[in-house]
Amino acid sequence: GNSVTQMEGPVTLSEEAFLTINCTYTATGYPSLFWYVQYPGEGLQLLLKATKADDKGSNKGFEATYRKETTSFHLEKGSVQVSDSAVYFCALSGHDNFNKFYFGSGTKLNVKP
C-alpha cells in the first residue's frame, strides 16, 4: 500500500539555520510527491512537488528531490526565516490512483529570531 512517514516535530531552529525535514514513502509504481505547508490559522498550501524520479521541486527557497532509490523526498532550506514557522506535510498521490493523497503526520517548525 501507499504511506508516508515524516520526522516528528517540533523542530526548533534559529533564524538563518539550515533546515531538513525527512520524508520517506512506500508506494507501488511511480507516485507523485508533494510538500504542503500550513501556516498558523490558515489552510494547507502546496509548497512544491515532483512527479518523477530525480526531479527537484523548489519554491520560496525550499527544495526537495525525488529519490527513488531511497524512497525519500526530504525538504531542505538553506536559511530559514521566522516567517517559515508552520506545519509541513509530506504527501504522495499513487500512480494507481491520483485521486487519493496520502499525507504524513506533519512536522511543526518553529523558527526563533
Place this chain on the structure above:
Amino acid sequence: GAGVSQSPSNKVTEKGKDVELRCDPISGHTALYWYRQSLGQGLEFLIYFQGNSAPDKSGLPSDRFSAERTGGSVSTLTIQRTQQEDSAVYLCASSMRQGQRGYTFGSGTRLTVV
C-alpha cells in the same frame, strides 16, 4: 471563486446532533475531496468526487458520514449523530481533473463535539 471556501469555519455541536459542513470549490475544478485532520494527526482521506462519476467513499469512517455534490460544484459533508471522536478539522480541496498536480485546500471547518 478565487479559492476553496468552507463554511462554517467553526462549529460546536452537542453529542448526538447532526451537522452539515459546506465546501464551495474553485470554479472550473471538477474534482473535490474531503479530508479530516484530527489533533496531532495527519490528514485522513474521506471521500472524492470527480465530475459525474460515482464518488470514491472508501475513506468514510462509518455510515454516519455522507457527502453529496450538487450540480458538480458545491459539496456538503453530513455527520449524523455526532460523537466526540468526530471532533476534528474537516478540510475540503479541489483540483482540475485528477490531482496529480496537487490540490487547493480550503481553510477548513473546525468541528467540536461536546
